[in-house]
Amino acid sequence: MADSYDVVVIGAGPAGYVCAIRAAQLGLKTACVESKSYEGGYGGTCLNWGCIPAKALLESAALAQNLKDHGEDMGVRPIEVEYDMSAAVDRSRFISEKLTGGIQYLFKKNEIDGIEGRGKIVGKGKVEVTPEEGDVRELEAKNIVIATGAVMKSFPGFEIDGDKVIGSREALGLRKLPEKMVVVGAGYVGVEFADVFNAFGVEVTLVEALDSLVPLADPEIGKTLARSFKKRGIEIKTGTKVKSLDRDASPMKLTVETSKGDETIDTDIVLMAVGRKPVTDDLGLEELGVEMDGPWVKIDGWCATNVEGVYAIGDVAGEPMLAHKGSHEGIVAAEKIAGVAGHPMRYDNIPSVGYCHPEVATIGMTEEQAKEAGYEVKVGKYPLTAHGRAMTAGHNEGFVKIVADAKYGEVLGVHMIGYNVSELIAEAGIARALESTVEEIAAHAHAHPSMAEAVMEAALAAMDRAIHI
């Protein structure tokens, strides 16, 4: 293994490993440094302690919930159902390990040197790697890509101890379930965990400081989700801030501040799902003079920092902190380094998905944002209550909403909640990327009966031509 490279990527998460593979495809001599941190490993948080294991657990939860809700009417009546969280966790770990191994295989296939250890920029074009065991090495790198990702964060007084106050990392390995749990934060991570643990029989209270669940999305989505969660027995407290926690009490006493005053909630575990903070410490950034943008590394449209030859991608480089955004940045950075860059990153067409049940998927502007941007807005909303495929699935709550420009039918935003809508957002993304209008979406004969048809119906609704409502 030589020590001189065209590109050294620090971090092998979805941003880093994709960047490394693209760079190698373009003929660059590439190394990818991975520290296998608490929340990381080959494949980053996503493969190890994020997206992948979470979705595996969500599938277990969906099965559990489906049996509860539909065992009777679908004609599959379990006499007795036993919930085994440990088995569910085992399965998620198995999948995670397989995929992580897959990354190592891809590195071999693309002749990328995967180097274990913690990377640090120690000078222009120099990356120092400190492994768990063994000697420190120094790599020469014509270009450096920072892809160190992010870690769980919490509030003062609510520090994650891994036992009574946990974050997503511990939640994904929670083999022994508590009786009561409070999930703090109702973004996608919070609602997903609320879903999983409620399905497995935990008494869940979901606390959110803003006024609705998934507060950054279209407000109707939050309302629909709340209704569905309430039906399942999840206690929802929006407009509620956590104030203090008495960890020594048994059960613990969590004090929250609501519009009506303070309340105390008994709980065995508090799960903090209040966001993630980028990993930028001890990377050598200050010494190098790399400019920051708040807690993130500042980058331009080509993922370049202010220091020549230094790039940053993924969670460490800004919002939205989503794996697919990081992966795309990885490709842009690799292509820029190789000199074949086409177009800079566009951040206005990145889909955002919550895999709770019912699923949530959004892209582009909300109605509100579109109006503020000066558009004359036409909304096409298609409720899933009477939608064929949704009814056959036994999950017909939710809707597909298209926010369009009244004049030309431009698709300004698509907002959905319902069965499998995570799969539908790709069509919306492509339509927006190609500047298709609602006419083109409506003109395509979507397969029947599918959930995808609902997007077509919403497009028709945006032209006042809905057939099925």
Added chain:
Amino acid sequence: MATKVVMAQLSPTMEEGKLVEWKVKEGDEVSQGDVLAEVETDKANMDIEAMTGGTVRALLASEGDVVEVGALIGVLGDLDEDISAIVEQAGASKDGGAESPPASEGEETSEAEARAEASAEAAEPEAAESATAEVAASSDADAPISRQTSSGRVKVSPLARRIAEDAGIDVARLSGSGPGGRIVKSDVEAAIASGGPAGAPAAEAGAAPTRSTAGAGALRPARLEDERIELSQMRKTIAKRLVQSIGPVPHFFLTTEIDMGRALDLRKSLNERLAGRGDGGAKVGVNDLLVKVAAEALARHPEINASWDGDAIQRHGSADIGIAVAVPDGLITPVLREADRKGLVQIAAEARDLIERARTRKLKPEDYTGATFSISNLGMFGIDEFTAIINPPEAAILAVGGTVEKPVVEDGEVVVRRRMRVTMSCDHRVIDGAMGAAFIQTFRAMLENPLELVS
């Protein structure tokens, strides 16, 4: 391989011929040199011979038809060959050449539909006669002005196409900033805003703009009605000022054709460099280039950068270029000050700002008064050349047409070049013919050899 049989030019002065008699019928086998038809020309009756051997697959003109030279009258080929494409084109041209020539695939589906309909109806002899003669000139399937580029179509997003149609802009004239050179919404919006080629008239390498109607095949809906339109202030002002101009100002017009190849290449590479700089939007348009070159030319011909002042001619100390901008109910000409002292990138940025403010009616009087020379560009709208009216008290205005690919003669050879026609209107009280011509020569020389600008 099918061979087209066309009305040959049997004498140097022949423009059309009357098909007197077919000497073969469909299905006949012919050899090279066999007589296919007898044709009456302006001079005498002559024979049209087969250029190659083959089977007569289709006879597309009828005995008695008067056909223009070059028009398709028959097809020779193999017995089992599919000649439907050739026949369709002939059918379309016979029946309704009002739809533009088969310019390019990928244009509006309505155009393809019209073509399909036309050929499906099939050529009837009665309809054929006048239609064929009239349309033959533009209908030849091999029309060299067709847009059969290597990719063969205009890449434009549905949204961009819709906006362009609405605004009467020919997308074929735009260059696209989207993936793969696709014309996207922002390109069309920029074109509308500048009223000129911020998007550049047809800078696609190898793409000849279609000669079809503006709006690329999708005509505006027919909508005539008696309606009295009250005059807006802008309309009143335009009318007043231009009457004041065309009346007392003795206009004369100088036209020239400029080779834009090097200028467009320079612009392209400049923009690539700017994109790499991550300026997030800094882009130089063709119009910006014209403004700069005009300013530089004026600096070298101060007698053009002048105004008639009654009893004297006032020469101006800076080149303040008026940029004509089409706005929703008319036209306004914001001024780019001291263009002779500014670089291209700065001019591009200022022009963009002026055009944006013009479009949103945010210009102040000091923004649109006091120009020393103006430029108006209608290339965007499919215009080859035009004569503009001088904005008093300026002494001249430059009217710019679209850049098109055309054959030109260089060193005795016919080559394809990107050419742009400009017409300068001059106030004869200030500018004489030779003076104006000298300025135009400098302007052209700078555009044709842009690197000399920096030497």
